[in-house]
């Protein structure tokens with residue numbers, strides 16, 4: 001298949017693009033930044049918040065069979081501080097949908113467990129999201145993005161899939177200058193013997209190793225392209241909860257260093273409890289995540305050493 005990925009220079013986009021190439025698909029990336037990790041697939045530099053008229057030439061020429069929309073400002077706390085960026089997320093979803101509509105091709109969306117809000121549930125199935133639970137501007141942007149996907153499916157017959165990801169970690173995630181994500185930040189600081197501040201001792205989250213996430217996305221793309229699973233919303237996560245205390249202990253184990261930790265309350269807008277119900281993904285996509293955090297953290301730290309992110 002010819003697959004167009006927006007946000008292709010980011011963590012999930014890079015992993016997805018390379019995995020799709022690896023199985024023989026053609027990939028065209030679309031991002032506002034060049035890909036810092038790979039030149040194996042081309043990237044069309046486009047700012048997706050900007051209106052366009054007519055299909056960009058490179059995209060028309062590529063003739064995608066399917067679009068995967070991953071472009072976004074992806075950090076919750078950053079969007080609490082700069083809420084206008086959440087509006088950009090909605091614009092990006094809108095223009096990605098317009099792209100798919102112009103192409104008349106199916107489109108998948110990288111949404112988030114943030115659409116469930118902070119509802120302190122252990123299990124959350126796909127029916128439980130509601131706009132009234134929006135916990136942060138980022139959460140609102142994903143709820144709005146999803147709403148546009150559902151509206152485009154109804155009004156224009158667009159075939160869609162919405163994936164709700166949760167704390168995806170692994171390869172191609174270490175550019176702390178661009179975005180301070182917790183796992184790379186803690187891995188770097190703990191490995192250097194620097195102190196860390198952990199917000200929310202009580203937090204329990206569902207950490208998803210990137211290969212599991214990508215296997216679910218690819219199963220979804222296959223099913224969407226074959227018209228087997230269409231207009232569905234699907235949680236893609238590991239399906240088990242870990243506390244931030246567990247996370248820090250596993251980083252200590254993987255790096256061989258002892259962390260110096262200051263515990264602080266959760267920050268505004270943060271979800272403090274989420275464990276995905278992945279029954280629907282198992283049923284519709286035969287999804288079967290294989291990497292517990294214990295193993296995934298070891299893999300990630302190994303990659304951080306290989307890329308000299310840590311010594």
Ligand SMILES: NC(=O)c1ccc[n+]([C@@H]2O[C@H](COP(=O)([O-])OP(=O)(O)OC[C@H]3O[C@@H](n4cnc5c(N)ncnc54)[C@H](O)[C@@H]3O)[C@@H](O)[C@H]2O)c1
Pocket residue numbers: 006007008009010011012013030031032033046047048049069070071072073074088092110111112113164165166167168169179
């Ligand atoms: N990584 C996670 O844990 C996680 C969890 C839930 C949801 N998600 C969602 O999955 C998607 C991918 O996440 P990621 O971790 O790869 O994020 P990322 O930040 O690594 O990648 C996002 C990419 O979008 C690009 N982008 C941003 N604004 C753009 C614009 N105006 N035009 C074109 N490109 C633009 C960025 O340059 C970046 O390369 C995002 O939509 C994110 O919200 C991620």
